[in-house]
Amino acid sequence: MKKPHAFVTGIAGFAGSWLAEELLASGFTVSGTLAPGEPTRNIRHLESGLRLITLDILDQKKCRRTIARLKPDYIFHLAAIASVGESFQKERLTFHINFDGTLNVLDAAREVRRLKALLFVSSPEVYGRFRPVNKTLKEDHPFAPISPYGISKAAAENACQYYFRQHRLPVLIARAFNHGGPRQSDSFAIPSFARQVAAIEAGKQRPIVKVGDLSARRDLSDVRDIVRGYRLAATRGKAGEVYQLCSGKTVPIKSVVADLVAMSSRKIRIQTDQSRLRKADIPVLRGSNRKATQRLGYTIRYSLKDTLADTLDYWRTELGATPGD
């Protein structure tokens, strides 16, 4: 039997690179796109097994030609401005890449005759602020996005549902809650802490981890669980459906920092630096993974401790640190 072919936009990104591994390990042929000039370090160890294409997702014609030529069985659309914080600095670009880029992929996908599924990766940022603050969010929670990132993802989700209803495109949506792991950019919270601990161990930083607002509670998953969820959603999910991928529990960000510091043998202080991180708009973010668990057989294999330890080890390697130093 011919291997199924999966096409991943944003394949060299954090989640994209782990998804590529997940798909290769599950017997897929994998191709994917890089943004022009995007570094390939996240997928360097996989490169011989991947077909890589440089594609500006805003290039409507090339997007169409690329997908028409490859005729994938599955499309995983991950290419995006993926950071909420960055989206405040790059509003227009975020709207453009995350919304128009998705429309380009949707339009291109319409021309693939035997497409089995197009998975769109979204986020609980579409929900915005809500009451009560400690509510457990389910897939049917209404949209009220507040960040440019959330606004762009909400618009793109609405467009995905429209293409499903109007054009019978087999689109599925995964709403992935916060997730971490090796390779994540240190503009996100966990790697920013892990990188500092590793930098201290490598003698590149004084023994002080600088942190921003730690008052929030987040539903944290390992990226390797999340990308397995993407594969399961695309292969077992139902077109037109939305699946939340999350742990179902929250942890205080404060304890994430404490755990990372405790993983080091160094004596490290934690110091608040309000300029570092924007104030969390949403104090508690917790999802229900019941639908993904029941309908997709989604399970959680990595503990938060695994995620933090592996992330710290990644940054140790990056910075040439040794834990015992």
Place this chain on the structure above:
Amino acid sequence: MKKPHAFVTGIAGFAGSWLAEELLASGFTVSGTLAPGEPTRNIRHLESGLRLITLDILDQKKCRRTIARLKPDYIFHLAAIASVGESFQKERLTFHINFDGTLNVLDAAREVRRLKALLFVSSPEVYGRFRPVNKTLKEDHPFAPISPYGISKAAAENACQYYFRQHRLPVLIARAFNHGGPRQSDSFAIPSFARQVAAIEAGKQRPIVKVGDLSARRDLSDVRDIVRGYRLAATRGKAGEVYQLCSGKTVPIKSVVADLVAMSSRKIRIQTDQSRLRKADIPVLRGSNRKATQRLGYTIRYSLKDTLADTLDYWRTELGATPGD
């Protein structure tokens, strides 16, 4: 005292032309934009009193330059693909004009130092389908848009609120429910019926009015009330707020046709032609105008009978019909 200056995008459109009259009558200096090649017939009778600019709302630079040069006190952003039906035929253009066009206006407005208000015109299409079907909609009803038009307006509203919160831009939103009157394109229901009655009176059509799905109930207003609402929202409303403009009652579309036919002395049959109009996705659409009434002093001056009679007279003039013929 210097007259306040109002800048209206889409000034030659249906609502735009009535808004221009409303603003002129209320003591404003009025300027406005036409799309390249757009006919000016709706505003020909006003042209000496207006400053008109041809502007492709997607031309970000020119949009910025135009607004920077005019320095209006008020901006009314009406330029849009305004027909839900048309939006299904022109998905990408609708997303582009209604969302990116609005972003262009928002960005340009940020550079007007003394801007008093930017009114964005939206629609209950942002709500999509809802339960129970006969619910009276209020401003806080969640978004779940289904048409490209509704998706584009929801995204644009979210962006408006973002610019208000993030950039302190004095944006207000008017969600106008269905409205009719002279000059409305006959791709909409009321003028399509009125035009046919006038065409029959002018001897240009057999005495049969062809209609589509008439099962829906709609909350119908006169365009002249609606544009007064736009003025009131901009001058009396509070930045960041949304005001629904509507009658608060619904009428069956069936009775609109019957009323128009009864206004003619001709014997006219009504015939269903399912190919004519798309099936109504939303069986009943009724809004509450309580907030606009209480906070803006919004009142309804035109009865549905006025609207229908004036619309019919408009089409009689257009087609050279005489009621008594």
